[in-house]
Amino acid sequence: MLVKNNYKAIFFFLKHLWIDLFLIILYASIITTIDLYTYLHLLTIPLSITTVTGTIVALLLAFRTAQSYDRWWEARKVWGEIVNESRTLIRQVKQFFPTEDPDNTVAEFANRQIIWCYALSESLRKQAFSVKVQNYLDAEKISANNIPSKLLTKHSEQLKKASHNLKLDPIKQAQIDSTISRLNDSMGKCERIKNTIFPRSYSFLIHFLIYVLASILPFGLDDIFPFTEVAIAIIIPVILLAVEETAIIMQDPFENRPTDVPMTALSNTIENNIMEIITDEKVEIIAKPKSFYIN
Template sequence: MLLKKKIPISYVFGKVKYEISFVLIYATLIGVWDKYFHTINIHIPLSVPMILGTVLSLLLAFKSNQAYDRWWEARIVWGAIVNDSRTLTRQILNFMADPYVSVNVKNFQDRFVNRQIAWCYSLGQSLRNQIPTQQLDKYLEPHEMEFISKHDNVPNALLQLHARDLKNILEEGQINKIQQLALDETLTRLCDSMGKCERIKNTVFPATYSLYIHFSLFVFILLLPFALLETFGLFQVPMIATIALSFFLIEKMAIHLQDPFENKPTDTPMTTITLTIERNLKQMVNDNKIPEKVPADKFYVL
């Protein structure tokens, strides 16, 4: 997630440097050719590119809208993961019957909560195409690590371990049947959130649509010099560059927003969110080893 402050100019314009260079060279060539050789006779009335410009504006507005919706949905899903992680912890802490505050129950709860933290990390890492089991040994027991190593989908395997634990404590009578239902519903919501992330990650935004916008944008830019040449001469170069810059920047922004799990500065800040979850959950179980907040020293957080 980009932060409000400190976004370097180089980051903003670096995204469109090839496109803008091409436009500058193209517009200059036409301007110079016209000035010194006077052989360009094509002068387009400004209203022709304006028709294309209106259509393009609408298409870009539509695309920005859909891209924003994907980005915002990704954030909503991770917000739900925060909520359900807290709910799961609250339930596991306050449902278990525990006549004398026993070491066994406390150990079980700690292990369960640590596994939930591991679930968040592994989901984030697998969405970013990193090794999903990386650093999970801090939170999991060896036999759990071995279990998940046999699965393609690590977060799904962790949910299964959760469910197996619930089955055990139900059979031991530490939770009742209704409480198992409530806990299972929380697992189901976590499973849904996981699936929603995978959906956003794996669904390509309609590719012909992106193609077509890119194509129209280039036609629009290629026509523009012929419409402005007569009035402005070489002064058209900065104007075309400015207009092109606007359109290219919006297009790029939409492209970044629509894929929020790519390990880029515009990502949903999954690592930061998971750290918050870890801090919250560990305070809830009175764990002392609470990790420090990471200071936001860059122009983005991951």
């Protein structure tokens, strides 16, 4: 997630636009130059046509941007739920289980929940598991196609075993199981967002219409001031392309990019909170990277 407006953030954005920017500048410059020295200026397109095209593009972009932000915001809300439910789970386990815990159940739940958060974030980004996660999986001999789901299953298995050994109240057991189920629901929501692709045809249509507008715009402008004409013919399409690119970047919040939902930072927060719950001591917050974004 972007947290600073510096030159690195600007360069990150421009690197997605530089080809389109180059083509539009080249086209506008060539058309204006030819217009000055030939009879091309006799070819005019009514400004009303350009206005209608621009209005259509603006309406489509407004819908596209709203839908993309909705996907990003839903992803952020889901991870907010994960933060809350992770705290709730460990608090319930600590409060409901007896103080005498020979199997160290609370610590195992806490450690597994921390690993679950990191494993989920890395799975959504399709990254190789970090050393921390992989070491845990190797130590516990856990192997599955869906590691986060397997870890939640381990939660349920240990809850069943501990409830039998520690004679846990059935109502309290049901409450803990309900929290695990809500974590599973949150994981499913993340997977739905990740696996639902925004329609490519819609993106192609908007991009095509922006280029149509860029193509006809120079022929609908006044030819009295050529440099002004070039500037307008460049600025308007570039602004529309920038809005479109913003929507494209936001529509996939789990792609390991600076604009993603900061799942790693949220997992760090969860780890910090869980350790404070089980130790009753203040835990030092992990320092944030000195970058223009947090991931």
